Amino acid sequence: MDYQKLAELLFPGVTQTPADMEAKFPPRNLPEGAKVTRFAPSPTGFVHFGGLFPTTIGERLAHQSGGVLYLRIEDTDAKREVDGAAEGLIKTLAHYGIHFDEGAVIGEDGNICDKGIYGPYRQSQRGPIYHVYAKQLVSEGKAYPVFTTQEELDALNAVDKKAEIKAKDWHEDQTAQKEAMLKARAITMEEVEENLKAGNPFVLRLLADGDPEKKTPFTDLIKGKLEIPENDEDFVLLKSDGIPTYHFAHAVDDHLMGTTHVIRGEEWLPSLAKHIMLFRYLGFRMPKYMHIAQIMRLDENGNKKKLSKRDMGANMDDYSRMGYAPACVCEYIMTLLNSNYEEWHMQNADKPYTDFPFNIKKMSSSGCLFDFNKLNDVSKNVISRMSADEVYEQATAWALEFDPEFGKKLAATPDFAKTIFAIGRGGKKPRKDFATWADVKPYMGFFYDYEQIDTFAGEHDQETVKKALSLFLGSYDPADDMNGWFEKVKAVAREIGYCDDMKAYKADPTAFPGNIADVSMFLRVAVTGKLNAPDLYTVMQILGEAETRARIENMIQTI
RNA sequence: GGCCCCUUAGUCAAACGGCUAAGACGUCGCCCUCUCACGGCGAAGAUAUGGGUUCGAUUCCCGUAGGGGUCACCA
Numbered sequence: 001m002d003y004q005k006l007a008e009l010l011f012p013g014v015t016q017t018p019a020d021m022e023a024k025f026p027p028r029n030l031p032e033g034a035k036v037t038r039f040a041p042s043p044t045g046f047v048h049f050g051g052l053f054p055t056t057i058g059e060r061l062a063h064q065s066g067g068v069l070y071l072r073i074e075d076t077d078a079k080r081e082v083d084g085a086a087e088g089l090i091k092t093l094a095h096y097g098i099h100f101d102e103g104a105v106i107g108e109d110g111n112i113c114d115k116g117i118y119g120p121y122r123q124s125q126r127g128p129i130y131h132v133y134a135k136q137l138v139s140e141g142k143a144y145p146v147f148t149t150q151e152e153l154d155a156l157n158a159v160d161k162k163a164e165i166k167a168k169d170w171h172e173d174q175t176a177q178k179e180a181m182l183k184a185r186a187i188t189m190e191e192v193e194e195n196l197k198a199g200n201p202f203v204l205r206l207l208a209d210g211d212p213e214k215k216t217p218f219t220d221l222i223k224g225k226l227e228i229p230e231n232d233e234d235f236v237l238l239k240s241d242g243i244p245t246y247h248f249a250h251a252v253d254d255h256l257m258g259t260t261h262v263i264r265g266e267e268w269l270p271s272l273a274k275h276i277m278l279f280r281y282l283g284f285r286m287p288k289y290m291h292i293a294q295i296m297r298l299d300e301n302g303n304k305k306k307l308s309k310r311d312m313g314a315n316m317d318d319y320s321r322m323g324y325a326p327a328c329v330c331e332y333i334m335t336l337l338n339s340n341y342e343e344w345h346m347q348n349a350d351k352p353y354t355d356f357p358f359n360i361k362k363m364s365s366s367g368c369l370f371d372f373n374k375l376n377d378v379s380k381n382v383i384s385r386m387s388a389d390e391v392y393e394q395a396t397a398w399a400l401e402f403d404p405e406f407g408k409k410l411a412a413t414p415d416f417a418k419t420i421f422a423i424g425r426g427g428k429k430p431r432k433d434f435a436t437w438a439d440v441k442p443y444m445g446f447f448y449d450y451e452q453i454d455t456f457a458g459e460h461d462q463e464t465v466k467k468a469l470s471l472f473l474g475s476y477d478p479a480d481d482m483n484g485w486f487e488k489v490k491a492v493a494r495e496i497g498y499c500d501d502m503k504a505y506k507a508d509p510t511a512f513p514g515n516i517a518d519v520s521m522f523l524r525v526a527v528t529g530k531l532n533a534p535d536l537y538t539v540m541q542i543l544g545e546a547e548t549r550a551r552i553e554n555m556i557q558t559i
Numbered sequence: 560g561g562c563c564c565c566u567u568a569g570u571c572a573a574a575c576g577g578c579u580a581a582g583a584c585g586u587c588g589c590c591c592u593c594u595c596a597c598g599g600c601g602a603a604g605a606u607a608u609g610g611g612u613u614c615g616a617u618u619c620c621c622g623u624a625g626g627g628g629u630c631a632c633c634a
Binding site for chain 1: 560569582594598
């Protein structure tokens, strides 16, 4: 077989050579040790947690080393592409602090455009580049065409591939595939010419020379030493529409774009053998690989499952909806990425997570379960360290979008709201009231609207409650300081026969009908409508005398 | 089914082959001059399993089990 002739027959329009490509995309001029990483999504939907995770690693590695993070859009499957998905991905990532130095970006006109000299950054626009290498492989006898008639192609597209594979007998199928492969390899020049003349489309397949009985040692930066069986599958390089498959595009693009570290999910491990072979055929040096374990969730049977698109906590938009601040999510991701992050953070509480010396060696090789408990804890800590102004800005922005009624109230009363947010904030041990912005309304909604949510707990005579409230009103003076205020509450307790000292009460609970805590509870429910609230004295101060009195009086009337 | 990856408490995780197997979240209890929160103290809770190498194994090797992934003209 004259491979040179075959290459000309198959790719008559391709005049450039791999050497031309190398000249057009020269190696990057970067400092020693600088890492080049990329996020390479297919625009088929939203960013989910399992996508943000490796992207955060790439971002850290690149920017921590003075390297480059770029975005390449893998839109090689037109059938699955979703309109506007690429724009959505870019925006969501930016929301989580992931900014790209290069690649597909949103231009001033709102459309996606390229930034950088290694483009185009959309694979659908890189056809000519792939064809140069495809032609090269064919001319070296390393790839061959397999023709299909249009009818066969339509039939192929009509079947549900996934369901079909699930249903078949694996052994039988593999034997059949092997036979088909051998037959396809034996194509003659005459057959090629006939098919081309008939206008039949073809796929380009790699001619695999591997023996799966033999293992290739391979070092993955996360998994460590691996043994990869050699590839013996003539996998598809170019689909019948001339667009490359992931494998081919990965090799060509990551080589030409100078990627130093490929970070991807471990579901790619089984196809690593294909990539090793492809890089060897192409004469490319392989980048370093980091195959990260999948984030898992628990299914209804208690088994771990890959966190997939439909799961709660998968779609990053869910976090926005639930009211998680981006900073909190990033922080949580850091705790999952590097086990020593939390320790570092405790010692460097005021530093941003980008100061943390991220270390590949500290990454876990096994998959972790998504844990909302931990996320909430991390969130509470992050928010507790925010200033009242910052809390106000973010909480208001969230509420305006997801709870407009409450959002408008916050927006209309910035000073009032900030005073409330300032309660217990700023000191060494700030309050941890919010894990999400959705927690804000239940916490402080009572400042805006009185709604009796809780009632008096336990056995308390209604007349006694009324008396306590009235006595308090009689002595209440908003000019009192906290101690003076508390002394008056104590006095109320004594007057209704309740114990004003918790220690004494606990020593002998039977000696009193109630205690100071009960009196505080009467006041708290009267003023806030709830059993739980910030410090009562402060609440009354913020609410003001008129409102405080009105609420207590109202309670006396309606009880 | 073939192949690949993974396995320390409920979860995330430390531990040159060597102290009683860290720490964090969660859970529970006690304390902290009003609840909540914060904080403090404390409790329960783990090396999947069987062999081997070794004076000694969570750590190294082999088997078993369990879990995950993958086997498309999808990425």
